[in-house]
Amino acid sequence: xxxxVLLFAWHRSVFRLTQDRAAAMVALACIGGGLxxxxxxxxxxxxxxxxxxxSLGIAAYLRVRETSVPWALLWxxxxxxxxxxxxxxxxxxxxxxxxxxxxxxxxxFCGGGALAGFAMPYVxxxxxxxxxxRGSRAxxxxxxxxxxxxxxxxxxxxxxLLSLRNEVVDRYFxxxxxxxxxxxxxxx
Numbered sequence: 001x002x003x004x005v006l007l008f009a010w011h012r013s014v015f016r017l018t019q020d021r022a023a024a025m026v027a028l029a030c031i032g033g034g035l036x037x038x039x040x041x042x043x044x045x046x047x048x049x050x051x052x053x054x055s056l057g058i059a060a061y062l063r064v065r066e067t068s069v070p071w072a073l074l075w076x077x078x079x080x081x082x083x084x085x086x087x088x089x090x091x092x093x094x095x096x097x098x099x100x101x102x103x104x105x106x107x108x109f110c111g112g113g114a115l116a117g118f119a120m121p122y123v124x125x126x127x128x129x130x131x132x133x134r135g136s137r138a139x140x141x142x143x144x145x146x147x148x149x150x151x152x153x154x155x156x157x158x159x160x161l162l163s164l165r166n167e168v169v170d171r172y173f174x175x176x177x178x179x180x181x182x183x184x185x186x187x188x
């Protein structure tokens with residue numbers, strides 16, 4: 001289902017930007033022909049859900065901005081906030097919305113109402129998380145403590161050389177028959 005939402009969102013976004021149905025269909029064919037999208041969409045993975053919701057947020061922003069920028073920021077920001085609930089990489093859709101706002105409207109100040117509308121979904125999300133954590137502190141420490149450490153994925157920032165070594169040895173050597181626990185000679 002999320003794969004279809006993704007295709008719909010990209011079709012509408014490309015059509016809004018180009019006003020050309022042929023370009024929108026070419027974009028749809030390019031995205032729809034990818035096996036990675038099929039694999040992630042069928043499996044119901046959270047990253048596909050995040051990409052679909054984030055793309056839908058951009059499509060909604062591009063559609064509604066023609067009539068009302070504050071409502072466009074609210075709809076786009078709301079869907080991007082939903083995407084952020086499903087996967088942390090969805091923060092890039094929030095950055096995209098900020099980028100679109102500055103590119104298409106210019107650097108004018110958009111007013112307190114528009115900014116409040118854009119920030120409201122994120123405030124609601126964090127307030128809901130805070131209320132949830134007040135009720136079950138041990139559970140939240142277990143979940144968010146694990147997220148804060150990110151399983152060593154932030155080594156690229158804190159220890160870049162160690163991160164490069166781990167990436168090469170753990171991921172690429174293993175793909176070519178030399179896992180980190182072997183002597184380096186496959187089959188021996």
